[in-house]
Every structure is written in C-alpha cells, then in structure tokens.
Amino acid sequence: MKKESSVTLKTGELSGRVTRARAAAHCSSGKLPPLKERSQQNQKQLSRVNSKRAASDNTCVPRKKRTVLQDVTNVCCENAYTSCVNSNKIQAKKRKLSKAAQVNVSKVVPSVAVDSMQFQADSKAKSLQETALKSEDTMCSINLEHKELLRPSSNECNMDVRLPESQMSGISGQPLISQNKDKKGNLSTVLTALKDQGVTGIDDDLEDPLLCSLYAADIYDTMRVAELARRPYSNFMEMVQRDITQSMRGILVDWLVEVSEEYKLVTDTLYLTVYLIDWFLSKNYIERQRLQLLGITCMLIASKYEEINAPRIEDFCFITDNTYTKAEVLKMESQVLKSSEYQLFAPTIKTFLRRFLRAAQASYKDPSLELEYLANYLAELTLMDYGFLNFLPSIIAASAVFLARWTLDQSNHPWNPTLQHYASYKASDLKTTVLALQDLQLNTDGCPLTAIRTKYRQDKFKCVAALSSPKLLETLF
Numbered sequence: 001m002k003k004e005s006s007v008t009l010k011t012g013e014l015s016g017r018v019t020r021a022r023a024a025a026h027c028s029s030g031k032l033p034p035l036k037e038r039s040q041q042n043q044k045q046l047s048r049v050n051s052k053r054a055a056s057d058n059t060c061v062p063r064k065k066r067t068v069l070q071d072v073t074n075v076c077c078e079n080a081y082t083s084c085v086n087s088n089k090i091q092a093k094k095r096k097l098s099k100a101a102q103v104n105v106s107k108v109v110p111s112v113a114v115d116s117m118q119f120q121a122d123s124k125a126k127s128l129q130e131t132a133l134k135s136e137d138t139m140c141s142i143n144l145e146h147k148e149l150l151r152p153s154s155n156e157c158n159m160d161v162r163l164p165e166s167q168m169s170g171i172s173g174q175p176l177i178s179q180n181k182d183k184k185g186n187l188s189t190v191l192t193a194l195k196d197q198g199v200t201g202i203d204d205d206l207e208d209p210l211l212c213s214l215y216a217a218d219i220y221d222t223m224r225v226a227e228l229a230r231r232p233y234s235n236f237m238e239m240v241q242r243d244i245t246q247s248m249r250g251i252l253v254d255w256l257v258e259v260s261e262e263y264k265l266v267t268d269t270l271y272l273t274v275y276l277i278d279w280f281l282s283k284n285y286i287e288r289q290r291l292q293l294l295g296i297t298c299m300l301i302a303s304k305y306e307e308i309n310a311p312r313i314e315d316f317c318f319i320t321d322n323t324y325t326k327a328e329v330l331k332m333e334s335q336v337l338k339s340s341e342y343q344l345f346a347p348t349i350k351t352f353l354r355r356f357l358r359a360a361q362a363s364y365k366d367p368s369l370e371l372e373y374l375a376n377y378l379a380e381l382t383l384m385d386y387g388f389l390n391f392l393p394s395i396i397a398a399s400a401v402f403l404a405r406w407t408l409d410q411s412n413h414p415w416n417p418t419l420q421h422y423a424s425y426k427a428s429d430l431k432t433t434v435l436a437l438q439d440l441q442l443n444t445d446g447c448p449l450t451a452i453r454t455k456y457r458q459d460k461f462k463c464v465a466a467l468s469s470p471k472l473l474e475t476l477f
Helices: 020-029 038-047 082-106 112-139 176-196 216-229 246-262 267-283 288-306 313-319 326-339 349-361 369-384 386-390 393-408 417-423 427-442 451-455
Strands: none
Touching: 216 349, 216 393, 246 267, 246 288, 246 313, 246 369, 246 386, 246 451, 267 288, 267 326, 267 349, 267 369, 288 313, 288 326, 313 326, 349 369, 349 393, 349 417, 369 393, 369 427, 369 451, 393 417, 393 427
C-alpha cells in the first residue's frame, strides 16, 4: 500500500482522506491551502506509525465475516467415505469463493463512496453464494433414516459422489459398524448355545479389547494348525546329532532357566529359546563345545522378539565367563536365523496354557493363583525333558491344567465340559501325557536339574514345587 498523507482543509470544506496525487492536483488549482510545515507533518506521521490505519476515522471499514460452520457432528461417519468426499469438495469450493469475495474488500479504494458501494455489492454477492452452497449441502446430505445417499441431479449438484472403482475395491458394501454388530450377534448366539451344553463362555467379555473376544476362537484355531507346521523333529538326537546327548540338552535348558531369572526375562522368552534350540538341532549338526553358544544365541534372539529391553550381546558373553566372543555370537545368530528362515514365531506350550487356564478359572468364583502357578510349574518341567518333544504343545498345556486341578482338588473331576470344549481334547486323549507329567513331577530325588524346582519353591509362586499329586485313578480317563 502506498504511503499517504492527509492535509487540513479550510473551514466549510468537506473533510476526508486524500492522496498525494489528489492534494497536488487541488493545490495547483488553488482550492486547497498549502501544506503545513515539514516538521509538523513528520510529527503527525510518527504519531500514527503504530496504528497504520488504511482509512481515516470517518471512514467505515467493513469487518471480515467468518463463514458459518455447517454440521460438525460425526453422525454421518457410518456411511463410509462418500459423505466425506462431498463435504471436502464443498468446503474447498466455499473457501475458494470466500477468498474471491474478500479480495475487493481488503483493498484500499480511493474514495469513501466507491468503497461503500463496493462493500455492499460484495456482501450481497457473498450472501447469495452462501445461500447457494447451503442448498448444495442440503441436496448432498445423507438420509440417516434409510442409510442411503441422496444423489442429486447434475443440475443440482455438479459433483459425482461415487468413488472410483479402484478405491471401492477395498470397501465393503456393508458399514464396518454393522459388520461388528453382526459379529457380536453371531458370538452371542454361539455363547448361548454353549450354555445349553453346560459350557461356560470365556469369550463373552466384549468390552475388553485386550482379550480379542471376537477373534480369540479363530486365533487359536490357527495356532493349532501352526503347531503342526512348525514342529521340531522328536528324534533329532538319534538322526542328526552325534556329539551331544539328551542329558546335555537338559543341562543347557536348566542353565538357561537360571539365566532368565538373572536377567528377569519373561516366561515366553524361555519357551521361545528352547523352541529355537530344538529347531536348530533338528536341522544342523553341532559339536558339544558350541552347544552353550547356541543356547545364549537363541536366548538373545528370543529376547529381541519378546522383551521390551533385551539384554545386550556383551551380557550373554559375560554370563558364559567370556567363553565366547561377540563376533562368535553374531555369527551363530546369523546361522540360527537362516536355519529358521527368519520365521521366529511358533506356538509354544505357554501360548495354549493361557487359553486353557482361562477356561479352568471359569469354574471358580475367584481366580486361583495357586492353580495358575502350579500349571506353569508343570509345563516348565517338560522343557528339560527331551521325551516330551513327542507331544504337541497344546496337549502338554492341557495335561498341565488337568494335573494341576487334580493336585489341588480331588473332590471334583479335573476335566469338565468347558475345558473339553476350548482345549478340543477329551480326558482319554490326555492319559499318556498326564501320566508322564506326573512321573516328572514326583521324580524329585533322581533328577539333578533343580533350577525350575528352586524357582517355584519361592513364596511369590506360593511354593507350588513342594506339592505332590495323589495317584491318578483310571476312572478319570
């Protein structure tokens, strides 16, 4: 904006804002008196520097009008994407028209009369544009009662509300909210049918997203398939290995239990470590001097997968009294990852034990911590025994729950319809595994591997390692 100066008019003449060009023209014609002294004019300009007004006090500057917001609720979100596309286009068009309408208002015009006329014309045009846009909003609105889009004609709304086919390919014709309602409805029907069969539903807590109640059954069905596909060979000691024995493997696992306690690792890390060891030994020959190196490397990989803060490589080297260097651990890590084809996850005993314990707790008024600790203790005992590779992780988890319930309570049958439904095993299917697990539990004198028994003799685990189960009756199976 060009700098302007005002002059004092004679008494009786009209007062107003004049530019330098107008003042010079009037002075040359003799209609205006000469300007004041330069010093007085500079003082007057300095007093008005901070205000920077575009017009004099007598000039009426039009105030900018803010566009009225339309419906800002999210009640239309159920109709996926289409309403959002319409609203975006309309808002973009509104902003464009509003800016065009405000261009003339923001400019400084040479006279007050022209400025007033221009503002009135712009205001009238702007009101007409807003009225037209409101009518477009009304025509392009969504009928919430019938849940369908009101498609205007080309004359009423110059926009296509349909999405391109490339974008519609990933969008279901039914809203996601309706799909979730249908899923919940189907789940409620299933739970009602289970109650009629005497089965307590453990997936009825739909409000807790951590339980994944809508998908838990499908998830564990997938786990049952994965435990067959990613299963180590149960005879790799006889078929693949020549320099290590079953007892060496047991000593290694017993030591890794102590390492996991030393670094406070979660139980899932221990299970995954043992799985990676067995998987590698099923595929590759190894010397006994490198067996401990394999153990700490598999625990390092499992820690990276399961832990929030995994121990460093130097920590695992230190725990072996620096028998192995960092370079050796990294080289073994590469070999283990290549052997597993970088598919680290596999369902372990712990994976199924969580599900079966939840089903077992359904018969108690209050959750039994003793049952949980005892079942975990029995399941961890099987990690050291090479013979339990003959059993699937799911059947070992079910047998641990069976034996834990029998150890704590002999008045009721340890296997009820709820456990049978969610474990998909009958009591007769568990007989061989339960008997082998009981022998392992009662073999306290002849077993030199004591890390797990020492761990579960602590008070924080309610000393469940000191418990012993009574003789199993044939009638239980």
